[in-house]
Amino acid sequence: SAAEKGGWSSFMAKEVSEEPEAVANTVRGRIHEGRVEIPELDGMDEFLADIDRILVIACGTAAYAGMVGKYALETWTRVPVDVELAHEFRYRDPVLSPRTLVVSISQSGETMDTLMAVKYARSRGAKTLSICNTQGATIPRESDAIVYTHAGPEVAVASTKAFVAQITALYLLALHVGRVRGAIDPVAAVDAVTELEAIPGKIARVLETEQGRIEQLAHWMADTRSVLFLGRNVGYPIALEGALKLKELAYIHAEGFAAGELKHGPIALIEPGQPVFVVVPSPRGSGEMHKKVVSNIEEIRARGARVIAIAEEGDVAVLPAADEVLRIPLAAPLFEPLLAVVPLHIFAMGLAEAKGLDVDQPRNLAKSVTVE
Ligand code: G6P
Structure with a gap:
């Protein structure tokens, strides 16, 4: 009710x-x-x-x-x-x-x-x-x-x-x-605890600052037939989750890939206008990994992809490469998934709503699958 x-x-x-x-x-x-x-x-x-x-x-x-x-x-x-x-x-x-x-x-x-x-x-x-x-x-x-x-x-x-x-x-x-x-290491443990305790506030900030923009983006994309998601390291499962949610809620063909696999297949799917979400690792973690993902963005952009990057605040390297940048607050690299997934949940929900679908009860799915 x-x-x-x-x-x-x-x-x-x-x-x-x-x-x-x-x-x-x-x-x-x-x-x-x-x-x-x-x-x-x-x-x-x-x-x-x-x-x-x-x-x-x-x-x-x-x-x-x-x-x-x-x-x-x-x-x-x-x-x-x-x-x-x-x-x-x-x-x-x-x-x-x-x-x-x-x-x-x-x-x-x-x-x-x-x-x-x-x-x-x-x-x-x-x-x-x-x-x-x-x-x-x-x-x-x-x-x-x-x-x-x-x-x-x-x-x-x-x-x-x-x-x-x-x-x-x-x-x-x-x-x-x-x-x-x-x-x-005890110092690493203390840092991790501090980070864990800060995560709720950071998720709240993503909701405050990005939700409206993401819903608008979802509305513009209501006719989209296929969306790809790329991520690397801890961002890889987040790419898979973003794709799963879009399939489940909006009935759109969606696939998540490890960004490093791009040249081993997925890049063949890129044609002009193809929307691709990219979960960008923090440049403060492995700078090398960050560089590689930015170059993935450049590669798909050169082939006409529409890139929506999820990147931490202040990461300017993504600006020239991406069409849209959704921002997440700074966090230690291992904790980024807890922030990066939020825009993807909002996007899938927003797109399903834009299509007039019931987001709570998608067709053919059950909350809990109690049969094998
Ligand atoms: C169903 C739900 C999913 C859930 C999965 C596992 O497919 O629709 O949202 O992730 O079951 O459910 P569980 O209760 O084991 O986490």
């Missing part, structure tokens, strides 16, 4: 506006004296100190959160991480051991493929940890440990605020495990 939407045009509009709180609420209670300590993982130190592999399993948007999490988990824990779609994981003969930590991610906690993968991993001797947004759901009940995301109930079929909460939970997990293992 209109009252439940609290004045918003859709549940999704409300839920996107709640992305800052979703992050803040997931962090709350898990930082003690400047260090990440997840109370739910009390008593697991010995196991966590001894793991030799982390395997993340999920479906849909949650799997993209897992892909983002891999970068942080490997950086801060120094444990090798694989991310797999739950339905792909199950039907092979995966290598698991008692030193494998299997992390499942699920907003609903009821996705059948993810549940079956968790049960399978457990039966094969791995320890399972559930990152879940729904208290008491089946997947957390079937897992050895639970880290809840506190994004609040999510009603719109396509996941938005739960996605940023999932990334946040993975970062907290990475910082917790990194500390337990002595793998993370």
